[in-house]
Amino acid sequence: MDPDAKGSRTDQDDTPFEDDTPVTSEDQDETETGDCNTCIFGMVALAICAAVISVIVVVGVAATGDTVYVEVFGTTFDVATTTEISVTDQNSLRDSRGTIPTEIGLFTSLTTLALHNAKLLFQLSGSIPSEIGLLTSLTWLWLQNDQLTGTIPSEIGLLTTLTRLTLINSTLSESIPSEIGYLTAMNQLWLFGNQLNGRIPSQIGLLTSITSLSVYNNQLSGNVPTEIGLISKLNRLWLYDNQLSGSVPSSLCSNLPHLFDAKVDCAEDPFPVECTCIGCKCA
Numbered sequence: 595m596d597p598d599a600k601g602s603r604t605d606q607d608d609t610p611f612e613d614d615t616p617v618t619s620e621d622q623d624e625t626e627t628g629d630c631n632t633c634i635f636g637m638v639a640l641a642i643c644a645a646v647i648s649v650i651v652v653v654g655v656a657a658t659g660d661t662v663y664v665e666v667f668g669t670t671f672d673v674a675t676t677t678e679i680s681v682t683d684q685n686s687l688r689d690s691r692g693t694i695p696t697e698i699g700l701f702t703s704l705t706t707l708a709l710h711n712a713k714l715l716f717q718l719s720g721s722i723p724s725e726i727g728l729l730t731s732l733t734w735l736w737l738q739n740d741q742l743t744g745t746i747p748s749e750i751g752l753l754t755t756l757t758r759l760t761l762i763n764s765t766l767s768e769s770i771p772s773e774i775g776y777l778t779a780m781n782q783l784w785l786f787g788n789q790l791n792g793r794i795p796s797q798i799g800l801l802t803s804i805t806s807l808s809v810y811n812n813q814l815s816g817n818v819p820t821e822i823g824l825i826s827k828l829n830r831l832w833l834y835d836n837q838l839s840g841s842v843p844s845s846l847c848s849n850l851p852h853l854f855d856a857k858v859d860c861a862e863d864p865f866p867v868e869c870t871c872i873g874c875k876c877a
Contacts, residue, residue, distance in 0.1 A: 664697045673700040677731075680708040692718060699725030708736040717741060722766075727752035736760040743767070746785075751776040763787035770809070775800040784808045786832065791815065794833075799824040810857070811835040818842055818858070818867065823849040831856040833867070841868035 663670045666679055679701070698707070707729070709718050718740035726735070727749025733756060742764040750759070751773025757780055766788040774783075775797025783804055790812040798807075799821025807828060814836040822831070823845025829852040842858060858867040 662700065664695060664700060666692070666695065666698075668692075671701070673697075673702075675703065676701055677703050678706040678708075679704060680706060681710070693720035694718070694723055694726075696723045696725045698723060699728035701729060703731055704729050705731050706734045706736075707732060708734065709740065710736055710738050719743070721745075722747055722761075724749045726750065729753060730755065732756055734758045734760075737762075737764065739763045741765060745769075746771055746774075746790075748773045750774065753777060754779060756780055758782040760784045761788070765789055767791065769793070770795055770798075770814075772797045774798065777801060778803065780804055781827075782806045786810045786812065788812050793817075794819050794822075794838075796821045798822060801825060802827065804828060805852075806830040808832040809836070813837055815839070818846070820845045822846055826850065827852060829854055833858045835859065838867050 662673045664673055665671075666681065669681070671679060694709075718737070720742065721744030722737070722742060724747045726747060730752065732753050735753070735756060736758070738760065739762075742761075744766065745768045746761065746766055748771040750771060754776060756777050759774075759777065759780060760782070762784050764787065766785075767790065769792030770785065770790055772795040774795065777783075778800060780801055781803050783798075783801065784806070786808045788811075790809070791814060793816035794809065794814055796819045798819065801807075802825055804825050805827050807822070807825070807830065810832040812835070814833075815838065817840035818833060818838055820843040822828070823843055826849060828850050831846070831853060832855075834857045836859065838859065842856070846853065846856070860867065
């Protein structure tokens with residue numbers, strides 16, 4: 595007899611066994627009750643499954659087979675294969691709104707994250723999630739003209755392949771994290787147009803490949819760190835519209851042969867910096 599035939603089973607000795615016991619009305623009731631319970635359980639399970647799917651859709655994550663997708667500004671991306679997420683004025687919808695989801699950390703192959711809003715056609719709010727530090731393949735992070743709040747997360751220091759960090763014209767606050775000194779592959783650091791305060795960290799002198807450093811139009815205070823003089827490739831240094839004091843260190847004048855455009859707040863400003871370098875001028 596076929597072991598797969600209805601009403602048979604296969605024991606360990608592979609001998610088919612048929613159950614010829616007659617079915618009583620009592621057994622029939624139990625069977626129907628069991629079928630009903632199974633039906634109810636299935637309906638409950640289906641409802642739970644639907645609820646889970648609803649939650650997944652709300653947070654912008656979906657999965658098909660082994661592929662996981664995350665939604666960013668209405669566009670769905672495959673986290674395993676996506677290398678660039680670019681939402682600009684050219685490819686965004688007017689009046690679209692969104693945040694950077696924490697699931698952004700799933701994009702381990704991402705090299706470019708650009709949310710460039712030059713014409714204010716979309717609105718990015720919320721904060722930069724700490725999960726941004728999981729994007730260890732990222733070379734360019736560009737967030738411009740948005741309503742981001744909160745701090746620059748210290749996890750930014752984990753992005754050691756980053757060559758350009760552009761966080762401009764937003765409302766980011768508190769201090770520039772000292773972990774930024776780990777980003778030694780960078781050639782451009784732009785943090786202007788925010789509400790950053792505190793001192794410029796001395797660790798910025800570790801970024802010896804930077805050619806352009808712009809942190810103007812913030813609320814930075816204290817002296818201009820002498821360590822900037824270690825950035826030998828620097829040709830543009832914009833520090834104006836802050837609350838810096840003291841003088842431009844002599845190390846900037848003598849150690850930066852390529853510096854041609856340095857701007858600071860001078861003596862006539864509320865927070866003056868004495869400008870002593872050739873090529874250094876009042877903003």
